[in-house]
Amino acid sequence: MNGQHTLNPGNTDRGIVTQQRAAPAAARQPIEDDKVMLRAARDLTKDIAEANPAIYWTDMLVSALIGYGALAGAILADSVPLAIALGVISALALYRALLFIHEISHFRRGAMARFGAAWNVLVGIPLLTPSFMYEGAHVIHHKRTQYGTVEDPEYLPLALMKPWTLPLFVVIAPLATVGLLFRFAVLVPLGAVIPAVRRVTWARFSALAINPKFRRRPVEDDLRQKVFWQELGGAVWAWTLIASVFLLGWKPILIAFAVFSVVATVNQLRTLVAHLWENEGEPMTVTAQFLDSVNVPPPGRIAELWAPVGLRYHALHHLMPSMPYHSLPEAHRRLARELGEGSTYHGANHPGMASLVARITRSTMTRR
Structure with a gap:
């Protein structure tokens, strides 16, 4: 960990990394x-560092189309099991579409501006999460x-709480979901x-x-x-949703809110295991940040559902924040x-969500 690593897979520093990460914060x-x-x-990723617009557009548009199509099917379905199945499909597809907000936040200024605008119209504003929030x-x-x-x-020392x-x-x-509706319909x-x-509103809810201690500085x-x-688009859409109750009844908006709530819950679970949350507030080196972050690489496939758009390689993303999501598997x-x-690189790889939740839970049990 001192910058003297060799490329030997048997490097004994691996044990040091493991001990440091497992040790209590005070002793680390x-x-x-x-x-x-x-x-x-x-050096190994220079040739895959450019975003491919065709991949971005296709992935986002297909995800949004499936998400909204399945949502419409869930609203119109007469069968409860069918409505639930379509609702799950809608939630996963819209979740994937929504997470392009993370990519947009890393675009260089002016890069792929049309993609960002289209995403806001098709996904960000309808889900009341426009890109300025990231x-x-x-x-x-x-x-x-x-x-x-x-x-x-985006950090809380959850493992130490x-x-x-x-x-x-x-x-x-x-x-x-309710909070975002209130923000755009009332506070804006x-x-x-x-x-x-x-x-x-800007400082605390933007x-x-x-x-909870974070306060956003005045708008850049x-x-x-x-x-x-x-914000104008979000406010108009929020009031459109409210007005839809009087035109279409409660069923459509309740089903839509149920789907959006699933999206929010899956995202929160992903956030829970995106880091190890073991820092007590001190500045960290890039390597320390990397080891406090999480990769969930293959062979497991389910991570692609709960951590799509490259977020299963979250630790790698912290090494190379500007690397496009479609290049992260090859970079890994x-x-x-x-x-x-x-x-050290291997130290950020984890088998899945369950083991990560168990690790964080065990850590909190020492804080009673």
Whole structure:
């Protein structure tokens, strides 16, 4: 872990990595950057670092089409089992479509602007999660001096908290649907006429954050126009949903909200296992951030359902945040092959969600 790694799969530093990650936070030593791994991540992936627009457009459009088609089928179905089956299909497809917000947040300024606009019209605004809720905020989670600190909107030391925090973290997820509807239907119009409401809404309810202490800074100039149009679209859509009750009855919106709540819950479960959550607020090296993050690589296939669009390689993403999602599987194969099972890189690979939840749960049990 001191930058002197070799490419020998039998490297004894692997035991040091394991011990450091398993040790209590108070006893854990700072992890220095593994320069061999960082250099390999840079050098072995240069030829796959460019986004392929055709893959992005096809994946997003097909996912949205399946999601909305299955949602319509669930609303129109006469059979309850059929409606449930279609609802599950809709939730998984819309979940995949929604997670392109993560890719959009990493686009270089001006890159694939049409894709971002189309995504907002087709997915972001209909699901009341437009891209400004990630753009400009998510990048904080990748800053070396802010990852895992109180300034990070996407980090809580869950493994170091009380046992009851884990079920609470998951069960509040379905409330996000109602909260987003309230934000766009009530707070946005009020904020247009009451500056104080606008400031509070932006600071506290304008980022997809899990850190309750996070406060978003005033809107950046390059986002200001996007925010205006996306909030306007969200407010119009929110009131359209409310008005639909009087035109179509309660069934369509209740089924839609049930599907969106499943999406929110699956995403919360994914978030729960995206990191090991073992940092107590101190700045971390890139390698330490990598080892606090999670890869769930093949051969398991189910991870592609709950961590799609490259998010099953979340630790690798923290090494190379700008790497397009469709290149992450190949990048993982190259690094795993080159560095070997005894390397630092192998230390971020985990078998699946169940083992990760069990690990975090065991950690919280020591905090009673």
